[in-house]
Amino acid sequence: MSSAAASATAPVATPNANLYVALRAAFPQRGSATAIELCDGPHAGDRYSWDDLERGSAKLANLLARLELPPASRIAVQVDKSVEALMLYLAVLRAGHVYLPLNNGYQEAEIAYFIGNAEPAVAVCTPQAFPWFSRIAFQGGTRHVFTLGEQRDGTLLDRAAHCDDVQQPVHRAPDDLAAILYTSGTTGRSKGAMLTHGNLLSNARVLKDFWDWRAPDPLSGEGGDVLIHALPIFHVHGLFVASHGALLNGSRMLWFSKFDPRAVVARLPEATVFMGVPTLYVRLLGEPGLTAAAAAGMRLFISGSAPLLVETFDAWTARTGHVILERYGMSETVMLTSNPCRAADGERRRGTVGAALPGVGLRVVHDDGRACADGEIGHIQVRGPNVFAGYWRMPEKTAEEFAVDADGTRWFRTGDVGQRAADGGITIVGRSKDLIISGGYNVYPAEIEGWINEMPGVAESAVVGVPHPDFGEGVIAIVVPRAGADLEGSAIIAGLKGRIAGFKVPKQVFIERELPRNAMGKVQKNLLREIHRGLFG
Template sequence: MTNHNLYLRLVGDRFEKTASQPFLIIPGRRPLLFSELDRMTGCVAARLLELNVEPGDRVMVQVAKSPESVLVYLACLRIGAIYTPLNPAYTTAEVSYFMTDSKPQLLICQPIERESLFDLSLACKVPHIRTLGSDGDGDLMHGLESLTPEMTVVEREADDLAAILYTSGTTGRSKGAMLTHHNLASNAEVLHSYWHWQDQHDVLLHALPVFHVHGLFVALHCALLGCSTVYFLSRFDTGQVIDRLPDCTVMMGVPTFYTRLLSDARLTPELCSKMRLFISGSAPLLAETHREFEQRSGFQILERYGMTEAGMITSNPYHGDRLAGTVGYALPGVSVRIADNNGNELPRGEIGVLELKGPNVFKGYWQMPEKSAAEFRQGGWFISGDNAIMDQTGRISIVGRAKDLIISGGYNIYPKEIEAVIDTIPGVAESAVVGVPHADFGEAVAAIVVKDGSRQLGEQEIIEPLQGRLARFKQPKRVFFVDELPRNSMGKVQKAELRDTYKESFGSK
């Protein structure tokens, strides 16, 4: 049997030539060397085995970004566990659903959250809870060096699960996208080749979070395949990124990163003299940002398109025109088409729903067989839910979303979840939540509220009750009050009209 465990492809015994080279450089901390990676991952794996984590068990991780969090991910791969990361901004109420749904063997949280999550973990019958802080503190890592490293790499089939990533649903119920070892390996290898990774020479500037596809899989997998040093910043800070750019060759970011760099006068071609590639994704990049960044830095940003369920799907070319407002061509091995609502392929130049298939497409939604089946057409085509157009050369442009998804600062936000909470606030008759243009975040959440007349309501009376119930990035940045919501003849709220009405709430686009 061939062992398809992704760990062998990412780490294995590949680092002989780069053993003394740093893998992760962390401000204020000692670098993590390539020579240490396999052994330290083995130590973390030994700790997981102490906690009775077996192949196929879920390990739920809600922690701050740190080198140790990367080791936990790799250790899960090594022993065949299913890595299940959560945004640290999720509230206890939100985490409760994820634990109940995935039934993890182990929950790893931040030390400050242990008390609030301990009783919840008991109620959800999670056998073990451990803590991990941003500086490597917490009981998960305590005494790790005294353990005998677990150096075995558990055999996995290509179709075995490597990770479950939760993505919000239009009904408000989050769905766990099941990603296999082959899904992740195939996508990583395609990107490594397509973006012309310079093995052992590229240096990646990493300021993304590591609880979703972009920062965890796209960025780190490419770096590991390329034996590349990574400047591992805890978050995006314009000053820190400006300071590091002269030492790096590749940067991946969301559009917000680029708008903030443009606000700094130090962004010049000279600053970027060692860079070879700027990549943007997770949210639409405005054509204006694309043009201005090229003028200021001398580089065309390479925009690509992906989603939780499939990793990366399309990319502008490495060599050739990177057209503003487009997301390029289907990646090698990935098939895409534009179809109508019935799954009939449309001619080039017509707008429809983007559908795709390929080795990168996920296995389905955890514990949701009916929902999984509904998202696929006959022949294995996955329905993305994004409206797009394909030109005669095969270049794709995303022109809108078939669903009401809001993408703010690279985070996916579904209005139904927010509306359901707002509608419980005393004095609210009903609400509608939409995304409106925002220069920094791409889109910002706006809530349009109808009062029932039972009490006085202002913006704060809507926003304050959301604290502790919704992650901060989901909370509205503006609240507007209206007498009634616009509806069509079938009674459906016309969100397109609302988006148009409030499109200049944060300035013109």
Template sequence: MTENTLTGSLAVAFDQAADRVLIAQGDRTLTGAQLRQAMDAIAGRLMSLGVAPGDRVAVQAPKSIDLVLLYLGCLRLGAVYLPLNDAYRPDEIGYFLADAEPALFICAPDAADGLHQSGCLPGTVTLRTLGADGAGTWQAVEPSQAGLPPLPASPDDLAAIVYTSGTTGRSKGAMISQGNLLANARDLAAVWGITADDTLLHALPLYHIHGLFVALHPLLLAGARIDLMPSFDPDAVLARLATTTVFMGVPTYYTRLLATQGLDRDTARHVRLFVSGSAPLTPATFQAFAERTGRSILERYGMTECGIICSNPLDGPRIAGAVGHPLPGYHVRIADNAETGVLEVKGASLFSGYWQMPEKTREEFRDDGYFSTGDIATIDVGGVVRIVGRDKDMIISGGLNIYPVEIETLIERMDEIAEVAVIGVPHADFGEAVVAVACLKTGISIEPELIVERLRPQLAGFKLPKGIEFVPALPRNAMGKVQKAELRRLHADRFSACG
């Protein structure tokens, strides 16, 4: 057994938990022995469709146990799993299929006709369907009678290609190895104290590393139980917290839980660990959740290219607005030894590069192996990392650098504000001007000028918003990240008349 790969380690974990339920959805449960058997069966199905080790398998299907089994079968065969956001339209899908050249594409049954009509399917790709209820042409595939190949043996074997969001330029396919996934899973299980006694309530999507890697691998390796929810629903989550010890979410999940009437210390008392990631958790949400539940959310930091790099501690104080220390064996630094600047990282979970983009890969890696994340950060004398914003989100106004998170934190402390995003928009005089796009709490109003006046004693003049816009909701992607590129587009003409 090759326990230096994720696949080999999962196989061992399944054998050790042969009689224990490891994953459930509704009334359907699977033990370790059943998962081990399913890995081989799904690998055999893939082989019967002509998929070989190293071939890509692209998947855009609804969340279900069958989707998890498909992923495990790809790992067993040594195929490269390529998860795709279920919000992508045919034209977007066409880009990924052309770039990754998969041997097989599995989509939702109701999407197949549209994909055929769009002409986005290359002639070399086989199409099968899989629905949330397990229905579809994928399930009718009989496993190959040929013997399965050996388990992936090298930590360097490619396990997945996960495309970045592509907010600027082409989406890039991050190549993630068996060793990358195994190292991060083991490290997270240790840092977060995951054991066979845990039960994770899984409300995240399975097309993103948060739900697919971070929420699955540590629990499965530990022999813990995973209860799958089709999607996040705050009332459904509250109803199931009594049987939950670990919950992972994006900040939006926590703000929506706070908006319910049922969240309190009693409903949260069984949960030992609430984890937040994929987008910044505001200090206001952190504080409100702690006051309501008596539980401090553990915020961590990671990205597609490197898995989880930093985490607040399991035991000890968790700092609002900070993502904690790097995991043991991982290293972080600020580029050019600056006090505030681009965060560079290094560790066992760091990806090998971008699929078919050698120049972009060379551009993002330093000569000593550090990867440039593009996130602006600070590291205090105790080694605690704080993410200030994205490099592309930094505002340069009158030649001065402005980091939006500093302004956002102050505005969100105001009683009238539900949430806010600060952006830079074109300005004829300053180059860029600071604009705050805010959502007000229900039934409450405030004059824009009053927001600026409240900020004036706390911020240098050049950081003060030159415009305040009120909107019903901020545009977000599926993982809860505010789409600042979209906000910049929508408000690009805010100062077009300025001379």
């Protein structure tokens, strides 16, 4: 065979689509430049360089390689926020495995479900949680359980310290899984949204351009945007939108392990970008130090994960001179829409989440699938390279959540209800799945109702969200007692604490003789929301 013929039949090498490869390519050439500065805790003032991120994540990736795990193993992580936790996420990407972040408010029963469903090969928890967490993990078949503390302690770092700090990222294709994020449905059963390397990278690149991220000098790493990172890193907003944004831009982060409004205001003069949920903006407005002068150097304030009250939007503009950019996304899709960033692209309208991002298809349809006219309210469906691959081990549920056109085009049914303006701007008016978003966290009524209904003396319950000035929505429960039972709302709240995450626990419980129902016997939650609408002022 001639050399020409041999080369013609040789397999063509495909580029490595591992997300970490793209992130690392944006790191400044001067590796000693500051990537992250700690802003709180006992190590406040410490700095991590870009080389630290590269070498630290390499050590952790090599540790995972030593464990000889099956390809694309799930790595479940429930730890406090730290730079080392971010390095662990990067290490899982590098090693070609699948990252499974878990809200650090989850309790034993919740963790048991996630372990049983995802069957992770490795689980990482805080040192304090190790006694109960490891018991659940080992009983669920997890082979390796490590600890990682917020003070750079734990067995994970101890083991990784003996590993090499050079590692070649495992080759991944765009459709290979990078992460699984659990999000519950109206049935109360949690679903694992499978996000690929291609999903996450495509969305990060779109946001980098659309939000006009200003790159630092590629050699020195100086200048450009500086991000205040004050969000948790166990969900889309903090881990994918904020962290990916800074890493893909080579931008420095001012890192808060816990949100402190006064401390954040004090660092505004050093930053240019801030991302937060509405709750954070409410708390920042409570600080006298928040002034136009303090925010003079800021370029962009972004809000998401929950509806932003009009009062908060207006108060922020009046106090700082900045107009908050609102956007819309989901665990299954990362970001979908955004108000304009550049003034030349239009105004940021309060109460709206902007138009579909470049590359994202979005339509609003009636119940029968017909397209809604501008201004008509309907169901929001989306498609694009950012839309997830499906729900982990739930092929039937995945198929149910997608609408398929005659030409085979698949549209994800978001479960949100909204309307589109003539210019493409989207307003979210409700959620067909009764999802509650409190303080930026998703709360699913059916799950909470399940816990309440198991309590002695409870006949049935209904959980709804009502407007809350701080959290966006406050969780409340209406409970019907069994005949002869004497229930106390405070006792029900106490019984839930310690069993489920704190953000899921109702802020108030009402004991009623019955729940309002329609002619078909369905509980009319819209009436309950209206009755208690003014509860929190």
